[in-house]
Amino acid sequence: MELVDLLILFIALLLLRLWWRYWSVTGGEPKNLPPGPPGWPIVGNLIQVILQRRHFIFVVRDLHKQYGPIFTMQMGQRRLIIVTSSELIHEALVQRGPEFASRPADSPIRLIFSVGKCAINSAEYGPLWRALRRNFVTELINPTRIKQCSWIRNWALEHHMKRLQKEASEVGYVEVMSNCRLTICSVLICLCFGAKISEDRIKYIEGVLKEVMLITTPKLPDFLPVLTPLFRRQVRAAKELRKKQLECLVPLIENRKVFLQSGGKVNDEMVSPTGAAYIDSLFELEAPGRGRLGEEELVTLVSEIINAGTDTSATTVEWALLHLVTNQEIQEKLYKEIVDTVGKNSVVTESDVERMSYLGAVVKETFRRHPPSHFVLSHAAVTETELGGYTIPADASVEFYTAWVTEDPDIWKDPTEFRPERFLGGGDGVDVDVTGTKGVRMVPFGAGRRICPAWTLGTLHVNMLLARMVQAFKWLPVPNSPPDPTDTFAFTVVMKNPLKAAILPRSN
Numbered sequence: 001m002e003l004v005d006l007l008i009l010f011i012a013l014l015l016l017r018l019w020w021r022y023w024s025v026t027g028g029e030p031k032n033l034p035p036g037p038p039g040w041p042i043v044g045n046l047i048q049v050i051l052q053r054r055h056f057i058f059v060v061r062d063l064h065k066q067y068g069p070i071f072t073m074q075m076g077q078r079r080l081i082i083v084t085s086s087e088l089i090h091e092a093l094v095q096r097g098p099e100f101a102s103r104p105a106d107s108p109i110r111l112i113f114s115v116g117k118c119a120i121n122s123a124e125y126g127p128l129w130r131a132l133r134r135n136f137v138t139e140l141i142n143p144t145r146i147k148q149c150s151w152i153r154n155w156a157l158e159h160h161m162k163r164l165q166k167e168a169s170e171v172g173y174v175e176v177m178s179n180c181r182l183t184i185c186s187v188l189i190c191l192c193f194g195a196k197i198s199e200d201r202i203k204y205i206e207g208v209l210k211e212v213m214l215i216t217t218p219k220l221p222d223f224l225p226v227l228t229p230l231f232r233r234q235v236r237a238a239k240e241l242r243k244k245q246l247e248c249l250v251p252l253i254e255n256r257k258v259f260l261q262s263g264g265k266v267n268d269e270m271v272s273p274t275g276a277a278y279i280d281s282l283f284e285l286e287a288p289g290r291g292r293l294g295e296e297e298l299v300t301l302v303s304e305i306i307n308a309g310t311d312t313s314a315t316t317v318e319w320a321l322l323h324l325v326t327n328q329e330i331q332e333k334l335y336k337e338i339v340d341t342v343g344k345n346s347v348v349t350e351s352d353v354e355r356m357s358y359l360g361a362v363v364k365e366t367f368r369r370h371p372p373s374h375f376v377l378s379h380a381a382v383t384e385t386e387l388g389g390y391t392i393p394a395d396a397s398v399e400f401y402t403a404w405v406t407e408d409p410d411i412w413k414d415p416t417e418f419r420p421e422r423f424l425g426g427g428d429g430v431d432v433d434v435t436g437t438k439g440v441r442m443v444p445f446g447a448g449r450r451i452c453p454a455w456t457l458g459t460l461h462v463n464m465l466l467a468r469m470v471q472a473f474k475w476l477p478v479p480n481s482p483p484d485p486t487d488t489f490a491f492t493v494v495m496k497n498p499l500k501a502a503i504l505p506r507s508n
């Protein structure tokens with residue numbers, strides 16, 4: 001430890017001491033917080049959580065049994081209010097949506113990557129967020145644009161199927177997650193930049209953006225910002241990674257600019273016409289408080305789309321295939337529906353999957369049983385308010401533990417069973433509303449103002465991948481390497497041991 005570190009540590013301890021004295025004298029404000037596990041001086045529950053050596057979601061799973069629908073965790077200087085009950089989640093996110101639609105303060109490392117919260121997911125509830133989200137929805141997610149871009153998904157799926165076949169013939173099995181990530185990532189890159197790029201380059205970008213996601217997950221200084229100066233090395237590493245992120249994405253932005261300025265004549269690399277790529281709309285956007293966006297902001301805004309859309313959908317396909325591999329009856333039922341709808345050899349289209357009710361039920365059951373995120377992103381109250389009879393301070397992070405409602409035996413019959421039939425005729429999931437508007441029983445995309453704006457696109461990616469993969473191949477366990485359903489956290493809740501499956505071509 002350098003001398004300057006010792007000095008910083010001394011000052012930090014002094015500040016913490018003053019803060020603790022203030023806390024002991026005032027008892028902390030406000031007084032009527034939700035109950036929660038008793039903490040230690042200064043660090044609150046932080047050390048208790050660290051000592052458990054488990055991811056936070058697993059700690060909360062246990063705590064909610066003890067503390068119920070709403071509780072407080074004091075994580076260093078950050079106060080988390082955890083909300084677990086269906087009724088309170090619905091009240092906060094839907095009925096009183098605008099009151100809970102903001103995001104909490106970001107750590108210094110997250111601020112580097114969001115260029116000071118200039119991203120849809122991290123912007124505070126206000127004019128900047130509204131403008132960015134409206135632009136995204138009208139430019140990328142409107143039904144006409146989704147249809148216009150269906151050729152991108154067809155192109156990526158064609159490569160996907162060939163890659164699976166090649167991998168299976170070379171090593172005897174396929175790895176589901178890495179293949180799905182690559183395919184979805186290539187679709188999203190093409191939607192963002194209007195460009196087809198080489199698989200090696202896509203893999204590189206995918207790797208860099210995964211590093212970005214991991215470096216921005218909460219770390220010690222997020223909870224004890226007073227210690228941030230001690231983590232200079234981590235901040236330096238974050239700045240280097242940011243440089244790498246800019247180096248791999250800025251050339252794509254520049255290429256698109258040149259393409260638009262030179263009249264926008266579509267060619268083998270630049271495949272989307274003027275206006276059809278997300279970046280085109282960002283070039284034109286006047287962002288409240290920021291004006292025209294610079295390279296830094298553009299990189300942040302496209303990265304968030306690629307990041308938000310890749311792991312979430314790929315994780316879902318992996319979990320769905322786990323159940324199809326281990327339950328051949330469900331797989332055969334799905335295969336039969338695909339064949340009945342499009343035949344054995346015709347290419348499944350996007351309008352075909354809309355007509356497949358069993359596929360819809362398999363996908364919904366996967367979202368219910370394995371929601372990619374157990375919490376929605378952190379929310380914050382716009383101003384101090386109350387929920388469930390307790391005070392919710394404006395500076396607290398409000399964490400909605402939405403996965404619990406899908407495990408609740410009072411809400412779902414045999415919740416741990418994977419049973420797509422529950423979403424068909426007379427089942428307990430038949431009337432479920434995945435947007436949570438009518439009530440919160442499963443909300444894999446969140447609910448209310450901050451609901452995932454691309455939930456229909458994400459579902460389309462999952463539907464198309466599954467339908468094509470099951471039409472072409474019979475999916476089987478790899479001999480001597482049975483699928484392991486243990487989960488773990490890696491931005492989304494993924495299989496700890498990625499699914500490997502043997503595939504047999506169905507017919508030609």
Ligand code: HEM
Pocket residue numbers: 120121122133304305306308309310312313316372373375376377378444445446447449450451452453454455457458459462
């Ligand atoms: C299976 C696929 C997906 C799942 C399960 C999913 C889930 C979620 C969840 C849980 C949230 C947080 C909601 C909240 O904080 O209350 C979210 C936000 C978001 N998602 Fe998705 N998502 C998926 C696909 C996508 C795709 C494909 C894109 C982009 C193309 C996308 C873009 C976003 C954005 C921009 C936000 C931030 C919204 C805001 O803060 O206003 N997501 N998503």
